[in-house]
Amino acid sequence: MPPEKMPDLAEAELFGQSGSQIPHELKNQHVADIVDYLNKQSLAVLVDTISRMPEPWAVELLDFPAFEEASEVIAALPTARAAGLLEGMSADRAADVLRWIPEPQHSTIQGALSEETRKSLETLLSYPEGTAASLMTTEYLSAPADWTVRQTLDHIREVEDSRETVYAVFVLDPTSHRLLQTVRLRKLISADLDATILSLTEGKPAPIVASPLSTREEVARLISRYDLLAVPVVDSTGHMLGIVTVDDAIDAILEESTEDTQRMGGMEALDEPYMKASFFDMFKKRAGWLGVLFLSEMFTASAMQHYSDELEQAIVLALFIPLVMSSGGNSGSQATSLIIRALALQEVRLRDWFRVALREFPAGLALGAFLGLIGIIRIATWQLAGIYDYGEHWKLIAMAIGASLVGIVTFGSMVGSMLPFILKRLGFDPASASAPFVATFVDVTGIVIYFSIAYVFLKGTLL
Amino acid sequence: MPPEKMPDLAEAELFGQSGSQIPHELKNQHVADIVDYLNKQSLAVLVDTISRMPEPWAVELLDFPAFEEASEVIAALPTARAAGLLEGMSADRAADVLRWIPEPQHSTIQGALSEETRKSLETLLSYPEGTAASLMTTEYLSAPADWTVRQTLDHIREVEDSRETVYAVFVLDPTSHRLLQTVRLRKLISADLDATILSLTEGKPAPIVASPLSTREEVARLISRYDLLAVPVVDSTGHMLGIVTVDDAIDAILEESTEDTQRMGGMEALDEPYMKASFFDMFKKRAGWLGVLFLSEMFTASAMQHYSDELEQAIVLALFIPLVMSSGGNSGSQATSLIIRALALQEVRLRDWFRVALREFPAGLALGAFLGLIGIIRIATWQLAGIYDYGEHWKLIAMAIGASLVGIVTFGSMVGSMLPFILKRLGFDPASASAPFVATFVDVTGIVIYFSIAYVFLKGTLL
Numbered sequence: 001m002p003p004e005k006m007p008d009l010a011e012a013e014l015f016g017q018s019g020s021q022i023p024h025e026l027k028n029q030h031v032a033d034i035v036d037y038l039n040k041q042s043l044a045v046l047v048d049t050i051s052r053m054p055e056p057w058a059v060e061l062l063d064f065p066a067f068e069e070a071s072e073v074i075a076a077l078p079t080a081r082a083a084g085l086l087e088g089m090s091a092d093r094a095a096d097v098l099r100w101i102p103e104p105q106h107s108t109i110q111g112a113l114s115e116e117t118r119k120s121l122e123t124l125l126s127y128p129e130g131t132a133a134s135l136m137t138t139e140y141l142s143a144p145a146d147w148t149v150r151q152t153l154d155h156i157r158e159v160e161d162s163r164e165t166v167y168a169v170f171v172l173d174p175t176s177h178r179l180l181q182t183v184r185l186r187k188l189i190s191a192d193l194d195a196t197i198l199s200l201t202e203g204k205p206a207p208i209v210a211s212p213l214s215t216r217e218e219v220a221r222l223i224s225r226y227d228l229l230a231v232p233v234v235d236s237t238g239h240m241l242g243i244v245t246v247d248d249a250i251d252a253i254l255e256e257s258t259e260d261t262q263r264m265g266g267m268e269a270l271d272e273p274y275m276k277a278s279f280f281d282m283f284k285k286r287a288g289w290l291g292v293l294f295l296s297e298m299f300t301a302s303a304m305q306h307y308s309d310e311l312e313q314a315i316v317l318a319l320f321i322p323l324v325m326s327s328g329g330n331s332g333s334q335a336t337s338l339i340i341r342a343l344a345l346q347e348v349r350l351r352d353w354f355r356v357a358l359r360e361f362p363a364g365l366a367l368g369a370f371l372g373l374i375g376i377i378r379i380a381t382w383q384l385a386g387i388y389d390y391g392e393h394w395k396l397i398a399m400a401i402g403a404s405l406v407g408i409v410t411f412g413s414m415v416g417s418m419l420p421f422i423l424k425r426l427g428f429d430p431a432s433a434s435a436p437f438v439a440t441f442v443d444v445t446g447i448v449i450y451f452s453i454a455y456v457f458l459k460g461t462l463l
Numbered sequence: 464m465p466p467e468k469m470p471d472l473a474e475a476e477l478f479g480q481s482g483s484q485i486p487h488e489l490k491n492q493h494v495a496d497i498v499d500y501l502n503k504q505s506l507a508v509l510v511d512t513i514s515r516m517p518e519p520w521a522v523e524l525l526d527f528p529a530f531e532e533a534s535e536v537i538a539a540l541p542t543a544r545a546a547g548l549l550e551g552m553s554a555d556r557a558a559d560v561l562r563w564i565p566e567p568q569h570s571t572i573q574g575a576l577s578e579e580t581r582k583s584l585e586t587l588l589s590y591p592e593g594t595a596a597s598l599m600t601t602e603y604l605s606a607p608a609d610w611t612v613r614q615t616l617d618h619i620r621e622v623e624d625s626r627e628t629v630y631a632v633f634v635l636d637p638t639s640h641r642l643l644q645t646v647r648l649r650k651l652i653s654a655d656l657d658a659t660i661l662s663l664t665e666g667k668p669a670p671i672v673a674s675p676l677s678t679r680e681e682v683a684r685l686i687s688r689y690d691l692l693a694v695p696v697v698d699s700t701g702h703m704l705g706i707v708t709v710d711d712a713i714d715a716i717l718e719e720s721t722e723d724t725q726r727m728g729g730m731e732a733l734d735e736p737y738m739k740a741s742f743f744d745m746f747k748k749r750a751g752w753l754g755v756l757f758l759s760e761m762f763t764a765s766a767m768q769h770y771s772d773e774l775e776q777a778i779v780l781a782l783f784i785p786l787v788m789s790s791g792g793n794s795g796s797q798a799t800s801l802i803i804r805a806l807a808l809q810e811v812r813l814r815d816w817f818r819v820a821l822r823e824f825p826a827g828l829a830l831g832a833f834l835g836l837i838g839i840i841r842i843a844t845w846q847l848a849g850i851y852d853y854g855e856h857w858k859l860i861a862m863a864i865g866a867s868l869v870g871i872v873t874f875g876s877m878v879g880s881m882l883p884f885i886l887k888r889l890g891f892d893p894a895s896a897s898a899p900f901v902a903t904f905v906d907v908t909g910i911v912i913y914f915s916i917a918y919v920f921l922k923g924t925l926l
Contacts (some may be wrong), residue, residue, distance in 0.1 A: 319767040366750075
């Protein structure tokens with residue numbers, strides 16, 4: 001977590017009216033607010049501003065995850081300056097910034113780093129994006145189990161400045177350096193100064209840890225479930241690699257839920273804020289899925305072609321196609337969003353698919369019957385009130401519509417609830433374009449259900 | 464934040480084999496895991512287990528927000544025991560538990576509380592659910608600005624046990640008791656013991672605060688934006704009412720995003736996990752919106768009735784209705800989920816609606832042209848390959864379908880992107896059933912667009 005405030009330096013030089021200065025009224029603002037202002041500037045102004053700034057200030061600003069063009073700014077600075085700034089930043093953020101700097105600058109800057117920083121960043125960069133290890137920082141606070149509380153507190157005072165958090169102290173085995181326990185600072189400051197830190201953890205359950213390849217959702221869930229301020233990332237030998245802090249977990253949760261929403265809306269997740277995405281990028285991300293859905297939906301035209309004789313004999317059937325089909329899509333998208341979310345929160349697991357199916361089947365029947373009833377009443381009302389004439393067989397038509405709705409809504413609920421399980425089982429994100437995908441699938445099948453049921457009811461009369 | 468572990472008490476009595484005991488293997492587990500186990504038990508077993516348990520243990524468990532039936536358990540216990548447990552719990556959780564206890568037990572238990580606790584709970588309960596004040600706890604750590612670091616640390620050691628967090632110390636004006644600043648514990652422990660705490664905050668920007676009626680999303684955003692561990696809730700006179708801690712903010716974010724997903728899926732948000740919701744409750748929450756959408760979608764039937772003459776003359780038009788309409792719905796639901804999320808993250812604000820419209824219009828045109836082209840190719844291919852015969856005017860039909868797609872996809876993108884703004888402007892949650900609502904709206908209008916464009920192309924030939 002970055003400090004709340006810019007360090008006290010020659011402020012007069014920095015805050016002023018010229019283009020490369022930060023406006024005077026931001027002088028006493030939070031870093032988050034200054035970063036907000038900088039995010040609105042052009043890259044040229046940003047590079048100029050950052051390069052004129054005393055290093056500690058620049059580090060403070062660039063360290064903030066919300067600083068959007070950090071990689072571009074670092075890449076545009078002279079190598080020595082760039083390396084100096086990365087040295088000063090927290091390791092997780094520095095790795096994240098370095099990750100997006102293209103070659104050849106990437107290697108040049110990396111080569112100019114101190115060996116310690118370079119090694120630590122190389123390790124962080126070697127893990128795939130979105131894993132616990134790629135989110136973690138190596139700047140945590142650990143102490144051997146045989147240290148006293150006094151020793152530990154003295155150590156904290158000494159290194160406080162260089163640690164992402166000091167509120168959790170990680171207790172290591174003095175010889176093997178394996179993680180044994182965690183102690184919270186609040187316990188330390190009220191403990192006997194001569195006690196060993198291990199003695200403070202007596203009887204505590206094993207510490208909650210993440211493995212380096214845990215996904216960011218898993219890490220976020222651990223932090224939220226166990227109310228942690230930081231979760232240690234531990235390798236298979238029991239050694240700590242780093243920690244993921246609660247603020248990074250919140251960022252991960254927010255980002256994840258944005259991506260889920262966009263995927264549910266039937267598009268690839270954008271990597272950047274809506275207003276910043278280029279026209280072409282936006283087009284690409286939207287056109288892909290839209291095209292796939294369109295191609296799938298073409299089967300509706302094929303299905304309709306198959307029933308074109310029936311349509312010609314009973315044109316009245318065409319009138320209700322959008323109504324009946326959209327009801328299937330709507331019930332499917334309800335079911336799918338329920339299950340996506342239940343899976344995301346682990347309220348429901350993969351093995352529960354059959355229990356879910358057993359719930360959704362009667363729910364679909366009931367909802368279909370409800371809509372079917374409304375549909376029948378609608379047709380009867382229009383017919384009897386003389387608003388529209390559905391012909392002499394209107395009662396049969398109404399029954400066919402009602403029965404189709406029961407069938408299609410039940411089918412929609414079943415497909416909608418099972419699809420997230422299938423996607424998850426196949427290793428995809430259950431949120432991947434589920435709602436529109438379900439709607440499309442249900443549309444095509446819906447036409448077949450609709451005409452089949454209509455055929456049963458209207459055979460010998462209209463058909 | 465609750466401690467990680469059950470206090471050390473006569474464990475043998477509690478962990479064992481009988482129904483009202485917690486299984487022995489859970490003895491050394493985290494509270495979250497024990498609560499998970501208890502959530503699977505019947506209410507009768509829960510009440511029995513909690514009532515036999517030493518009070519500090521029961522408090523520990525009930526204090527955990529994930530304990531689902533806490534209100535039911537407390538309501539079923541003898542009044543004195545119930546009041547004792549509430550006294551021991553953190554104020555925000557106790558208020559939340561008491562909130563759901565029905566009369567007459569509610570008043571009876573409230574009457575048995577100590578005056579201090581009763582007053583504090585009454586205050587918390589007087590704020591509407593979902594506001595900062597209803598989420599906050601009154602158990603925070605404050606100190607007069609003229610205290611020294613030593614005095615403050617001594618105070619922390621003394622009261623540590625009864626405070627939700629001690630990592631943020633709230634610095635109050637010694638006479639008016641207004642909130643002046645916040646100091647983090649990490650700064651305190653490395654500071655000069657004789658300095659006043661106010662001197663540690665020199666030059667810091669004004670503290671970030673929430674007002675009592677801020678929504679939980681606003682509070683969560685402050686915590687995530689400024690990387691806080693707790694945000695103070697301050698009334699209009701500048702006095703602190705309590706704090707909202709980061710763990711409550713995470714819970715709020717997760718709950719909010721579940722509700723948004725469910726609303727986007729076209730249903731009322733469920734108040735409980737999917738598997739726990741009763742059949743009737745689930746039916747009610749889903750049938751409501753499904754019915755509304757069905758009634759709106761009925762306008763498609765009316766629109767189709769209006770064009771039934773055209774349909775009878777050119778039955779081929781009916782074949783493409785589902786295809787054309789679903790494309791409008793899909794592009795609308797893409798646009799709407801993009802904007803809902805951008806609004807939720809405040810990347811886009813209400814006043815930006817026109818800038819968004821200026822982005823969506825060309826995006827819609829481009830996407831529509833893309834789909835229109837695919838559609839034309841599809842019809843030409845089927846016709847020329849002899850898969851289906853669209854009649855002598857197939858070229859005109861193909862053009863009509865292509866042009867309709869441009870119109871409907873553009874319209875869908877515009878409606879989809881503007882609806883969240885309209886909902887927000889009217890004071891509704893932009894996520895309210897947007898995707899299916901957009902699809903329905905676009906369906907009805909889509910039929911009118913489709914037949915109007917077809918009429919232009921096919922007038923004098925098929926129509």
